[in-house]
Amino acid sequence: MTQARQALENVKFLLASCGATMDDIVKVNIYLRNTSDRQKVNQVYREYFTKGQEPAKVTVQATSPIDGIDLEVEVTAALPS
Numbered sequence: 697m698t699q700a701r702q703a704l705e706n707v708k709f710l711l712a713s714c715g716a717t718m719d720d721i722v723k724v725n726i727y728l729r730n731t732s733d734r735q736k737v738n739q740v741y742r743e744y745f746t747k748g749q750e751p752a753k754v755t756v757q758a759t760s761p762i763d764g765i766d767l768e769v770e771v772t773a774a775l776p777s
Contacts, residue, residue: 697733700726700740703769708744716775718744721751725770727758733766 708718726737734755745751751771760768 697736723772727768729766
């Protein structure tokens with residue numbers, strides 16, 4: 697899913713600007729307009745995290761106030777000191 701990939705690339709970019717990586721993420725919230733997209737999103741999600749070390753994740757159905765946006769990603773990261 698293109699929006700999932702772009703959202704995770706944006707997260708990766710923002711973390712890098714703080715000196716962090718995707719490995720520093722401890723929790724991910726994914727908001728999906730259509731839960732039928734869940735499997736596609738999970739396929740993309742797995743590309744960004746080490747198997748067995750994935751952060752906690754919650755996926756919920758939610759409408760977006762912006763037309764054409766089918767997914768939002770929120771992360772919590774523990775930044776290295």
